[in-house]
Amino acid sequence: MHELDPLKESPSQTAGPYVHIGCMPNSIGNHGIFEEDLGARMVNEDTKGERITVRGRIYDGTGTALKDAMIEIWQADSNGLFNSPSDTRGEADPNFAGWGRQPVEPETGEFVFETIKPASVPAPRGRTQAPHISFWIVARGINVGLNTRMYFPEEEAANAADPVLGSIEHRSRVATLIANREGSTYTFDIHIQGENETVFLDI
Amino acid sequence: MTSNKVEQGAFYPRDHEWQPKAYTPWYRTSILRSPQKPLLRLDSTISEITGPVFGHNILGQLDDDLTLNYAKNGESALGERIVVHGRVLDERGKGVSNALIEVWQANAGGRYRHKKDAYLAPLDPNFGGCGRTITDVDGYYAFRTIKPGPYPWPNGVNDWRPAHIHFSLFGAGFAQRLITQMYFEGDPHIGLCPIVNTIKDDAAIDQLTAKLDMNNTIPMDARAYRFDIVLRGRRSTKFDNRLEGN
Numbered sequence A: 001m002h003e004l005d006p007l008k009e010s011p012s013q014t015a016g017p018y019v020h021i022g023c024m025p026n027s028i029g030n031h032g033i034f035e036e037d038l039g040a041r042m043v044n045e046d047t048k049g050e051r052i053t054v055r056g057r058i059y060d061g062t063g064t065a066l067k068d069a070m071i072e073i074w075q076a077d078s079n080g081l082f083n084s085p086s087d088t089r090g091e092a093d094p095n096f097a098g099w100g101r102q103p104v105e106p107e108t109g110e111f112v113f114e115t116i117k118p119a120s121v122p123a124p125r126g127r128t129q130a131p132h133i134s135f136w137i138v139a140r141g142i143n144v145g146l147n148t149r150m151y152f153p154e155e156e157a158a159n160a161a162d163p164v165l166g167s168i169e170h171r172s173r174v175a176t177l178i179a180n181r182e183g184s185t186y187t188f189d190i191h192i193q194g195e196n197e198t199v200f201l202d203i
Numbered sequence B: 001m002t003s004n005k006v007e008q009g010a011f012y013p014r015d016h017e018w019q020p021k022a023y024t025p026w027y028r029t030s031i032l033r034s035p036q037k038p039l040l041r042l043d044s045t046i047s048e049i050t051g052p053v054f055g056h057n058i059l060g061q062l063d064d065d066l067t068l069n070y071a072k073n074g075e076s077a078l079g080e081r082i083v084v085h086g087r088v089l090d091e092r093g094k095g096v097s098n099a100l101i102e103v104w105q106a107n108a109g110g111r112y113r114h115k116k117d118a119y120l121a122p123l124d125p126n127f128g129g130c131g132r133t134i135t136d137v138d139g140y141y142a143f144r145t146i147k148p149g150p151y152p153w154p155n156g157v158n159d160w161r162p163a164h165i166h167f168s169l170f171g172a173g174f175a176q177r178l179i180t181q182m183y184f185e186g187d188p189h190i191g192l193c194p195i196v197n198t199i200k201d202d203a204a205i206d207q208l209t210a211k212l213d214m215n216n217t218i219p220m221d222a223r224a225y226r227f228d229i230v231l232r233g234r235r236s237t238k239f240d241n242r243l244e245g246n
Helices: A019-023 A154-162 A172-177 B201-206
Strands: A050-056 A070-074 A100-104 A110-114 A134-137 A145-151 A181-182 A185-187 B081-090 B098-106 B131-136 B140-146 B152-153 B159-161 B164-169 B178-184 B209-212 B223-224 B230-231
Touching: A019 B098, A019 B131, A019 B164, A070 A110, A100 A110, A145 A172, A154 A181, A154 B140, B098 B140, B131 B140, B140 B164, B201 B209
Parallel strands: A050 A185, B081 B223, B081 B230, B178 B209
Antiparallel strands: A050 A110, A070 A100, A070 A134, A134 A145, A181 A185, B081 B140, B098 B131, B098 B164, B152 B159, B164 B178, B209 B223
16 A cells, blocks of 8 residues: 555745855855856857857846846757657767756846757657747745746747647737747746736646 | 666656645745746656756765865864755655755854845854755765754744755756755744745645754764655656657
8 A cells, every 4th residue: 555655745945045055156156165056058169059048037026027046947959859868769969968057147137048949859649849948947935946938939830839839728828938039049038927927837 | 776767757746735835925025926827737748857967977075065165174164063864755755866966054153155145143164055965876865064043034024044954956857856945853943934834734844854863973973864855756657759759
């Protein structure tokens, strides 16, 4: 009977205002413990794929940008492979971990990731997911990290066929997951609460 | 260790009655930082069952020893010396190996090494307050630190956080990503804390409360606290996805 009584996931708690101390100490000037903050650099000169910049801000229910949030992104490489032992389809680009972590800038609230554009990846039942980047957001006042995805505006046909975007019942909200593009820079603003509230995912 | 097979099953859905809700107005900052619309339920795809996995090569010699990793040569942090240890399991009770654990905390007086912390209690010149480790093949981890002090914070007019250590965990999939806080057995601030009380179930709060573990103390050196952490479990069947895309 014991096997039928699974453990419960440890409850989440807010990351609090001082998350940088543990996850990115160099970003607040706490040098000397870790050589480099994990996830701070996603690409090097050997990384394959189209270089892009992903930037944006995270807004609270009054439209004020959060100044203390931390964001992690997770994405496939330029061939649509994830650099993870759980992806057994083939070897992902060894020069691209696919994972990045950045604080928002403490004065302006802006986050910036220098990364590459991911290719599309498979979806259940033989479908295909449009190219996307998974986001995870933690901060003071957020009790459980918020999951969302960023999609690319130039991928109109792929976005139209994407099963996740397709499952959004209120079609006017689909636009909250699609970044704005200017050259190689994508702006993805996230609204936690209110009128333009971003679609968050229960993954 | 029954097999080395890569697991690709979908994750169990998160229990939102067990987890804190987003909107918990007694923790004031949550009022404007909580979505009002429902989350979109998404079955695991390959984007969620995969996630970054870190190798031991990222770890420095003292990364798991907060008493020494910021201290001047021959000195160490001031405070109650403790070992915090336990296992990272998933909801099926399986040890999670190669899980990166990052921790951060205030010093013995409740002061954080962060430019935004203006609390009157002084910094400890030998304490940085951050560390990390990676679980072994059985999911076991341990690190050494000093017990953090409680501290006041601007929420209610006289709110104090219990002594706590922040934990950040990576499992095998991005959907297992978790940040939580560890509390200490017997701390009277636990029941009073608005952040603790974002969790409604006493058993869930108990799951975040480390127990004094006399059997693992180091005589004349450090006490020990036991803290097991549970990440989401997953179905054993491969997720329904034609990975080759045909």
